[in-house]
Amino acid sequence: MADVFAIGVDLGGSKIAAGLVDERGLVHRRMSLPTPHGQGPSAIIGLIADTCRTLGAGAAGSHLPIGIGSPGVIDSRRGSVVTATDTMPGWAGTELADDLSQASGRHVVVDNDVNAFALGEHRYGAGRGASDVLYASVGTSVGGGLVLHGRLLTGAHHGAGELGHVPVSAAGGDACSCGRTGHLETVASGPAMAAAYARLTRRNPPLDLRHVAERARRGDTAAITVLNQGAEALGRTLAGLATVIDPQRVVVGGGVSQIGPAYWAPLRDAFHGSGLPSTTAVDIVPAALGIDAGIAGAAALTRQHPRN
Numbered sequence: 001m002a003d004v005f006a007i008g009v010d011l012g013g014s015k016i017a018a019g020l021v022d023e024r025g026l027v028h029r030r031m032s033l034p035t036p037h038g039q040g041p042s043a044i045i046g047l048i049a050d051t052c053r054t055l056g057a058g059a060a061g062s063h064l065p066i067g068i069g070s071p072g073v074i075d076s077r078r079g080s081v082v083t084a085t086d087t088m089p090g091w092a093g094t095e096l097a098d099d100l101s102q103a104s105g106r107h108v109v110v111d112n113d114v115n116a117f118a119l120g121e122h123r124y125g126a127g128r129g130a131s132d133v134l135y136a137s138v139g140t141s142v143g144g145g146l147v148l149h150g151r152l153l154t155g156a157h158h159g160a161g162e163l164g165h166v167p168v169s170a171a172g173g174d175a176c177s178c179g180r181t182g183h184l185e186t187v188a189s190g191p192a193m194a195a196a197y198a199r200l201t202r203r204n205p206p207l208d209l210r211h212v213a214e215r216a217r218r219g220d221t222a223a224i225t226v227l228n229q230g231a232e233a234l235g236r237t238l239a240g241l242a243t244v245i246d247p248q249r250v251v252v253g254g255g256v257s258q259i260g261p262a263y264w265a266p267l268r269d270a271f272h273g274s275g276l277p278s279t280t281a282v283d284i285v286p287a288a289l290g291i292d293a294g295i296a297g298a299a300a301l302t303r304q305h306p307r308n
């Protein structure tokens with residue numbers, strides 16, 4: 001039988017956010033600590049184990065399972081890190097589930113961090129009530145996750161949902177974070193739109209996207225143009241995926257999704273105008289839970305993969 005409470009951990013390159021989560025996705029206790037990323041995987045795992053011990057103290061049962069959303073490509077069946085970027089040196093190859101289970105004495109389930117957000121929004125947030133949800137996260141990078149029939153799609157090579165690396169015609173020759181060119185992330189991420197504004201206005205140093213969005217709200221044509229370009233590229237890509245998958249709902253989270261109508265109007269237009277006419281029946285909505293989606297979704301991973 002599944003535990004009533006579980007511990008959810010949203011592990012990032014700079015911060016570990018963790019909480020004690022109930023079956024309704026409510027976060028009862030939370031902790032946030034800097035990630036000791038310069039000290040290697042064992043320091044990170046030790047700190048997570050300590051954090052979980054503190055969060056679980058006094059809660060019903062001392063064996064609460066731990067779910068973790070981790071950066072990188074994650075083999076969720078093994079609970080191991082397949083590849084990771086330079087923000088987490090030495091993280092690739094870490095047997096996270098086994099090592100943390102040993103350090104904490106608890107059942108540990110691991111998936112990709114964006115997948116945890118997708119599951120959190122699906123279960124408790126903007127995707128609640130829908131069995132099939134396409135989730136997109138747009139911020140410093142562009143990521144995604146797919147929940148089909150109530151379960152996360154992981155893919156044959158642990159890479160399902162890598163939305164930012166879908167080839168798009170709007171992308172120029174800018175290098176993507178993956179090393180290739182022509183990918184959605186190079187047009188649609190926050191830094192990509194901020195860089196486009198700097199190019200268009202010959203502004204140096206560039207403004208960050210928050211200020212570009214503020215200018216768009218005041219009617220700055222160049223700012224409106226770059227938000228339109230980013231939103232259109234994302235909307236068209238999501239329309240393509242929705243045409244293939246036919247989800248009930250598309251949820252868009254991350255910092256860029258909070259810009260408001262200046263971003264959402266072109267995003268909705270591109271989404272509903274690009275795919276099959278039937279995609280006009282698919283709702284596209286902002287994420288509802290903010291950072292809690294990562295914690296609650298990570299905890300929900302333990303309910304998808306309960307202890308045998």
Ligand SMILES: [Zn+2]
Nearest residue numbers: 165176178183
């Ligand atoms: Zn890429």
